[in-house]
Amino acid sequence: MITAGSGRWRSAGGWLARWVWHCQIWLAAWLVLGMLAWASDHSIVIVAGVLCLGFLPGIAGAVWVGSGPVSFERWMAGPWRRYRWRRLITRRWEAICRDARLAERRMIIRRNLHGDRLTVESWRYPRLQRVQASGHAVELGIRARSGQTVAELEAGVERIASILDAVTVRSWPVSWSMIMVELIMADVLTIPVVAAMPDRQLVDRVRLGRCQSGRDWWLPITGRHTLCVGCSGSGKGSILWGICGGLAPAVHADTVRLWGVDLKAGVELAMGRSLFSAFARTPDEARQLLAGLAGILRERGELMAGTVRQHQPRPGDPLHVLVIDELAALTAYAPADARRDVERLLALILTQGRALGVVVVAFVQDPRKEVVGMRGLFTQTIALRLRSPEETIMVLGDGMAARGPAHRISPTGPGTGWLVEDTGQVDRVRADYWPDPLIRQVAHHYPTRVLSDLRSAEPEAAGSRADEPRLRQPRQSRQRRAV
Ligand SMILES: Nc1ncnc2c1ncn2[C@@H]1O[C@H](COP(=O)(O)OP(=O)(O)OP(=O)(O)O)[C@@H](O)[C@H]1O
Known part of the structure; x- marks a missing residue:
C-alpha cells in the first residue's frame, strides 16, 4: 500500500536523481578532488569527507523534500524556479523576440575607416520593461519598438508562450504602446484541493479556489448576480x-441570509439545510420564496429611496442571497402557471436586486435561451465544462470560444472553469472541492439565526403586493442547541 509518507520519500528520491543529473559538472569536480585527496594522502576519511561535502547539498535537499515538501516548495523550489524564469527571459529576450517575429531586421549602410560603404545588419526589439514572477506565473511588460502596434505585439504572444514552454498565456494592452503578458508556466489546476473550514466573516466576496496563476480565486458577491453553467458532473x-460555505460565518452573524431553491427534490441544498433562512423544493414553494424576496426588495426600496443608493449589509439588515440549483427546473420545466409567476419575480429581483442588497446565484446545465431566458440579466458568469463552442459563447460572450474554451475542459478536472474578469480578461479557475462531511460541519457550526415563513409571502405570487415574510426564530433542534 502506498502511504503519503512513502510517496513523499519517493518524490525525494526523484528530486535527488534530478539534482545529480543537473549537477554533473559539480559532482565530477568533487570526484576529481576526492581522487586528488586519495593520491596525496591515501586517507579514506579525507576522501569520504570531500565526497560528502560535494553531495551534501543534494542530500540535504532530498531530506527537506521528503520531510517538508510544502516548506521546500515555498522557500526553495518556488523562489529558485521563479528566479530561473526571470533570468531566462531577460537574458534571452532578443532571441525570443526574433523567434516570435517581434523584432525587425534592417540593413543599414555605413562607411568604414577607409570610406568604403558597408551594408550592416541591425535589429530592433520591443523593450522588456518588466518581468515579475509569482506563484506559477510570469508577468511581462512589453513596450513596442518604434512603429510597432500593440496588435502586432499581441500577435506574437502565443509564440512567446510556445518558446518558453508555457501552459497558457493571456495578454492585455495597457497603453497604445505597451502590453502586459501573463504566462502560466505550470498547470496547478490539475491537482484537486479540498476546501477548508471557513473562519472569517466575508460578505463582499468569497474565496472559491485557485486561478491558473496559482493565486486565490475570489468571487465578488455583493452587487452581482452570478450564473454558473456546466454540464452534468462539471462540479457546480x-x-x-x-x-x-464561504458566506456561512456571515450567515451565522445575520449579515447574510441564504434563500435556497432546489427543485431536484432538495438533494443538493439539503446537505447544508441549516444555513438557509428559507428553502423551496417545489415550484409552489419557489414561487412563495421569490415573492418573499420581492417583498424585501419593495420595502428596502421605500426605505432607501432618497437616502442611499447602495445597500450596505450589516447584522439584522443583511445581504439576501438567493441560491438556485438547476435554474432550468424553475424556468423551463416547472408547470406553466408557476413558471409565469416565477419568471416575473425572478426578472424583478435580477433587475432591481443588486443595489437593494438582494443577489441571485443560479446554476444550470443548459445555457440556451429557451432554458434560461433571463441569461442576459446575470452580471457575472462562470463557465464550467460545456458541450460546444456555441455554449461557451452563450455563457461568456462573443469571441470567447477561443479565449476561454470551456468546451475543452477535461472531464477529469471537475470544478475547473473559465470566467471573464472585470478588466475584460479571461481567466481559468478551479474551485476547491467540498465533501459532504465538510458541508454538514459548516452548516452545523454556522446555522442561520433567522428562518423565514414562506406562507406569509403568498399574495405577491398571485400578482398583488405583499410584505416581507414574517421572520421567526428557528425551532431549536437538539442538534442546534448543542452548537
Ligand atoms: N472542485 C472539485 N475538485 C475535484 N473533484 C470535484 C470537484 N467538484 C466536484 N468534483 C467531483 O466531481 C463530481 C461531480 O461534481 P458535482 O456533483 O458538483 O457536479 P454537478 O455539476 O453538480 O453535476 P450535476 O449537475 O449532475 O448535479 C463530484 O462527485 C466530485 O467527485
Whole structure:
C-alpha cells in the first residue's frame, strides 16, 4: 500500500536523481578532488569527507523534500524556479523576440575607416520593461519598438508562450504602446484541493479556489448576480458550496441570509439545510420564496429611496442571497402557471436586486435561451465544462470560444472553469472541492439565526403586493442547541 509518507520519500528520491543529473559538472569536480585527496594522502576519511561535502547539498535537499515538501516548495523550489524564469527571459529576450517575429531586421549602410560603404545588419526589439514572477506565473511588460502596434505585439504572444514552454498565456494592452503578458508556466489546476473550514466573516466576496496563476480565486458577491453553467458532473456543487460555505460565518452573524431553491427534490441544498433562512423544493414553494424576496426588495426600496443608493449589509439588515440549483427546473420545466409567476419575480429581483442588497446565484446545465431566458440579466458568469463552442459563447460572450474554451475542459478536472474578469480578461479557475462531511460541519457550526415563513409571502405570487415574510426564530433542534 502506498502511504503519503512513502510517496513523499519517493518524490525525494526523484528530486535527488534530478539534482545529480543537473549537477554533473559539480559532482565530477568533487570526484576529481576526492581522487586528488586519495593520491596525496591515501586517507579514506579525507576522501569520504570531500565526497560528502560535494553531495551534501543534494542530500540535504532530498531530506527537506521528503520531510517538508510544502516548506521546500515555498522557500526553495518556488523562489529558485521563479528566479530561473526571470533570468531566462531577460537574458534571452532578443532571441525570443526574433523567434516570435517581434523584432525587425534592417540593413543599414555605413562607411568604414577607409570610406568604403558597408551594408550592416541591425535589429530592433520591443523593450522588456518588466518581468515579475509569482506563484506559477510570469508577468511581462512589453513596450513596442518604434512603429510597432500593440496588435502586432499581441500577435506574437502565443509564440512567446510556445518558446518558453508555457501552459497558457493571456495578454492585455495597457497603453497604445505597451502590453502586459501573463504566462502560466505550470498547470496547478490539475491537482484537486479540498476546501477548508471557513473562519472569517466575508460578505463582499468569497474565496472559491485557485486561478491558473496559482493565486486565490475570489468571487465578488455583493452587487452581482452570478450564473454558473456546466454540464452534468462539471462540479457546480463546488461553486455552490464554495459560495454558501464561504458566506456561512456571515450567515451565522445575520449579515447574510441564504434563500435556497432546489427543485431536484432538495438533494443538493439539503446537505447544508441549516444555513438557509428559507428553502423551496417545489415550484409552489419557489414561487412563495421569490415573492418573499420581492417583498424585501419593495420595502428596502421605500426605505432607501432618497437616502442611499447602495445597500450596505450589516447584522439584522443583511445581504439576501438567493441560491438556485438547476435554474432550468424553475424556468423551463416547472408547470406553466408557476413558471409565469416565477419568471416575473425572478426578472424583478435580477433587475432591481443588486443595489437593494438582494443577489441571485443560479446554476444550470443548459445555457440556451429557451432554458434560461433571463441569461442576459446575470452580471457575472462562470463557465464550467460545456458541450460546444456555441455554449461557451452563450455563457461568456462573443469571441470567447477561443479565449476561454470551456468546451475543452477535461472531464477529469471537475470544478475547473473559465470566467471573464472585470478588466475584460479571461481567466481559468478551479474551485476547491467540498465533501459532504465538510458541508454538514459548516452548516452545523454556522446555522442561520433567522428562518423565514414562506406562507406569509403568498399574495405577491398571485400578482398583488405583499410584505416581507414574517421572520421567526428557528425551532431549536437538539442538534442546534448543542452548537
Ligand atoms: N472542485 C472539485 N475538485 C475535484 N473533484 C470535484 C470537484 N467538484 C466536484 N468534483 C467531483 O466531481 C463530481 C461531480 O461534481 P458535482 O456533483 O458538483 O457536479 P454537478 O455539476 O453538480 O453535476 P450535476 O449537475 O449532475 O448535479 C463530484 O462527485 C466530485 O467527485
